[in-house]
Amino acid sequence: MVILRAGLCPGLTAEMIQLLKANSIATVVDLVSSDLEEVARKCSLSYKALVAVRRVLLAQFSAFPVNGADLYEELKSSTAILSTGSRSLDRLLDSGLYTGEVTELTGAPGSGKTQVCLSIAMSTSHDLKQNVLYVDSTGGFTASRLLQLAQTRTGDEEEQVEALQRIQVARVFDVYKMLDVLQELRCSVSQQVLSSLGPVKVLVVDSVSAVICPLLGGRQAEGLALMMQLARELKTLARELSMAVVVTNHVTRDGSSGHLKPALGRSWSFVPSTRVLLESREGTWGKASTRRIASLTKSSRQPTGIEVELDIGSCGVLEESPAASGEGC
Amino acid sequence: MQRDVGSFPLAPGLRAKLIGAGFQTAQELLEIGPCELSKEIGISKEEALETLQIVRRECNSNATKTAGDPEAVGKCTALELLAQEQAQGFIITFCSALDDILGGGVQLTKITEICGAPGVGKTQLCMQLAVDVQIPECFGGLAGEAVFIDTEGSFMVDRVVDIATACVQHCQLIAETHQEEDFQKSLETFSFESILSHIYYFRCHDYTELLAQIYLLPDFLSEHSKVRLVIVDGIAFPFRHDFEDLSLRTRLLNGLAQQLISIANAHKLAVVLTNQMTTRIGQSQSMLVPALGESWGHAATIRLIFHWDNKQRLATLYKSPSQKESTVPFHITHTP
Numbered sequence: 001m002v003i004l005r006a007g008l009c010p011g012l013t014a015e016m017i018q019l020l021k022a023n024s025i026a027t028v029v030d031l032v033s034s035d036l037e038e039v040a041r042k043c044s045l046s047y048k049a050l051v052a053v054r055r056v057l058l059a060q061f062s063a064f065p066v067n068g069a070d071l072y073e074e075l076k077s078s079t080a081i082l083s084t085g086s087r088s089l090d091r092l093l094d095s096g097l098y099t100g101e102v103t104e105l106t107g108a109p110g111s112g113k114t115q116v117c118l119s120i121a122m123s124t125s126h127d128l129k130q131n132v133l134y135v136d137s138t139g140g141f142t143a144s145r146l147l148q149l150a151q152t153r154t155g156d157e158e159e160q161v162e163a164l165q166r167i168q169v170a171r172v173f174d175v176y177k178m179l180d181v182l183q184e185l186r187c188s189v190s191q192q193v194l195s196s197l198g199p200v201k202v203l204v205v206d207s208v209s210a211v212i213c214p215l216l217g218g219r220q221a222e223g224l225a226l227m228m229q230l231a232r233e234l235k236t237l238a239r240e241l242s243m244a245v246v247v248t249n250h251v252t253r254d255g256s257s258g259h260l261k262p263a264l265g266r267s268w269s270f271v272p273s274t275r276v277l278l279e280s281r282e283g284t285w286g287k288a289s290t291r292r293i294a295s296l297t298k299s300s301r302q303p304t305g306i307e308v309e310l311d312i313g314s315c316g317v318l319e320e321s322p323a324a325s326g327e328g329c
Numbered sequence: 330m331q332r333d334v335g336s337f338p339l340a341p342g343l344r345a346k347l348i349g350a351g352f353q354t355a356q357e358l359l360e361i362g363p364c365e366l367s368k369e370i371g372i373s374k375e376e377a378l379e380t381l382q383i384v385r386r387e388c389n390s391n392a393t394k395t396a397g398d399p400e401a402v403g404k405c406t407a408l409e410l411l412a413q414e415q416a417q418g419f420i421i422t423f424c425s426a427l428d429d430i431l432g433g434g435v436q437l438t439k440i441t442e443i444c445g446a447p448g449v450g451k452t453q454l455c456m457q458l459a460v461d462v463q464i465p466e467c468f469g470g471l472a473g474e475a476v477f478i479d480t481e482g483s484f485m486v487d488r489v490v491d492i493a494t495a496c497v498q499h500c501q502l503i504a505e506t507h508q509e510e511d512f513q514k515s516l517e518t519f520s521f522e523s524i525l526s527h528i529y530y531f532r533c534h535d536y537t538e539l540l541a542q543i544y545l546l547p548d549f550l551s552e553h554s555k556v557r558l559v560i561v562d563g564i565a566f567p568f569r570h571d572f573e574d575l576s577l578r579t580r581l582l583n584g585l586a587q588q589l590i591s592i593a594n595a596h597k598l599a600v601v602l603t604n605q606m607t608t609r610i611g612q613s614q615s616m617l618v619p620a621l622g623e624s625w626g627h628a629a630t631i632r633l634i635f636h637w638d639n640k641q642r643l644a645t646l647y648k649s650p651s652q653k654e655s656t657v658p659f660h661i662t663h664t665p
Contacts, residue, residue: 003351027351109626110648118650121407134407139439139590139630143411145651167407173591179336180387181404213624214584217576222341229335250627263624290653 002028002061009056011049019043028057075100082130082202082244085123088308089116092294093274094301097202097244102234102271106249106262107278112292113248114140115312116278117204120246122149126163130201134169135181137210141169168200175211175226182233189241200243205234207248209263216264224267231271247272262297274299278310334358337384346370347380358384418471420462420558420599422454423496426657430646431631437471437557437599440590440628444604444619445635449642450661451603452483455560458601459528460492462558465515468500473557473598474527476549478542481563484530493521529553536567540581543588550596557598559589565605565620579624586628602629 003026006014023042025031031039032054040047083096090096097103097120105113118141121132134141146167150160172178189199208230215223238245250263262269262277269275275298281291295307334352335344350370352358358366358381367377419434428434435441435458443451459477464470477484497519504512529549533539539561550556564585572578593600607620619626619634626632632648645656 002353003357005357108623109629109632110654114650133404137587138627139594140650141410142651143407143414146407147411148651161408164408164411165406168404169407169410170404171594173587173594176336176338183336207627210583210587210627214580214587217580222344225335225341225344229333233336250624253623260623 004028004031009053009060011053011056016043016045016049016053019045028061032057078242080201080242080244082124082128084116084120085127086119086310088310089294092276092296092302092306092308094299097246098273099201099242099244100239101273102238102245102247103274103276104247104249104262104272105276105278106251106297107292108251108260108280111278111280112310112312113278114138114206115145116294116310117206117246117248118142118146119149119312120202121167121204122146122153122163124202125166126150126153126159128201130166131198132167132202132204133185133200134167135178135203135205136169136171137173137178137205138207139171140206141171143169173211175215175230178205178211179226179230179233182230182237186233186237186241199241203234203237203243203245205245205247207250209248209250212264213250227264227268231268235271269298272298337387339380339383343372343376343380346372355384355388359388417597418466418469420458420471421464421469423457423461423499424659427644427659430644430652430655430657431633432649432652435558435599435601436631437597438593439630440586440593440600440602441631441633442602442604442619442629443633443635444606446606446617446637449635449637450659451635452481452562453488453661455562455601455603456484456489457492458558459560460489460496460524462599463519463524463527464496464500465519467509467511467515468503471557472555474529474553474555475558475560476529476531476546476556478531478533478539478559478561479563480533480539480561480566482532483562486525489525489528490521493524496524497521527555529556533567536572536581539564539567540585543585543592546592547595550592550598554596556596558601559592559598560601561589562603563605564602569605569620579622582621582625582628586625590628590630 002008004012004017004020006012006017008028020026020031020039020043023039025034025039036047036050036054039045040050078100080099081096082099083090084093093103105116107113117134121134124130124132143164146164147160150163153163154160170181172181185200185203212223212227212230215226217223234245234247237243249268251260252263253259254261262275274296277295277297279293279295281293290312292310292312293307294310296302296304298304333354334347337344337355339347347358347370361369363374363377363381366372366381367374370377372380417437419428419431419436421428421434422431431441443454445451455477459475462471462473462475464472466472497516500519501516504516531542533542543561546559568578568582589600589602592598604625605620606617608615609618617636619632626648629648630650631646634645634647636643636645641658642660643656643658646652646654
């Protein structure tokens, strides 16, 4: 709903706008959807001028359909698939993280979401030599753990330092600051501000539910509105700036069935294109284990229900080799 | 500034009016003055002025951020964070097994949650930590102060005196064996009276007081900048009884958690919370799990669960971003 302003298109003068406003036509939508003959009569404006203005406005503001083949070609040339560093996780995600899409990791506390995020950040930074922006809203980001992951990948200190430098960290604890950071990322890329690092390829948001949960519920719909705003920012960043976006989400207990389900409700469930659930093996507290099971709960490319095993131990997220026991770190 | 109007911290009614009048981006708002704004959407001139000030302030800070250094945003590279982390200290617990599984002690800028059945030692550990944070730097401590927020009334001053005296004796023994100047000097100021005087104690009787206390904490902390530890003993207690609206409880708890982690980050201190246990009845057996529900489990960065095993107290590290899960035994003694 864009307001009519002078100079929005040639032929739209300030006097025209005043006359239109007097007849309660204030936005582009109002003008385009009204009967121009009536308007010309009521506002005593020229019919031809109004038709010309409408044509220009339609051309400016409407969306154009794209041919499917063109869309496919465009996607082929602009999408990249970034490996997560773990072969089994890549298998789950259909060979890795796709740019232009939002991938979500959910799981109970202690299931390893932050570990997987750190591992993805480190492998993008070190193996693929791309920049990463890590937005932390829970305080779970530990740089020393990142150093450990770097040390298992290379023994060379210079490379470790370089890998750490390519990861930028922003610590935000409420939703407005998070929107700030995302907006600023978009501005800096669109204005082509050359930071010392270069374009960001992977955006990790850990976690999105920590900032949204305090706002949801109750009688106000404001929480939902902010959640959708955040979703829109993430999707815009993913698609327009060709980034791969990874978000983490909490789980809550379903009231009726008692099962665990991802938090933030059904509206959020349409936002990520791929959802992975992390669980630890059933066991009592006595047995400490670093094995986790990752299952695909939503994907546009693979059948859901695929499960792989991950080891989030000191080696980072490595695959479980069936022959060896996954040790040897 | 193509920032969407919906992303500014404005009141919901105001936001609805702005969007209804057709404003979409901040640019459009900045172009008109407060009088026109108040006429367009039907709000008072003061409200219009306030709104424009908020928008202008956010946009200006954005402009300086993109033009200048990334430090202003609060962004830094992982390398700088690593340097910061390595320079930070830990708060030791005086139980080496516990310190080991925690990776050196209670970490700063993180929330540590201690859950356990009644009588297992949560408040004891909290009191120990309140004393340990004050150990002078030459002995490996942080020389900080502590804030103790008590909701259950379990803070026993006599026990703190015991712990403090034992701690001072321990430091004196170290000083004797090392014979260095600064050890003696710091020992002069480190006595149990000074320890007790640097523990700031607040008593909250219900959840409203607790929430108010935590929201007022940043002002308190800016006056007392040496505080390095905030303990909330019994975060479950005010929220568990007499609370009908469970979704309100979840919202309040999540907001509380975000407030605590932002305090921990901004003032570089550690936050320690204690939680109670509740029984969850599964399909075949019943288990003891931490109280306050699933969503609360995500609030704490580090979770320690204390439990009994045939008269032996055990501590399990259940959740941590940098340490592995493990279980160790510990004791509570007269002199720690």
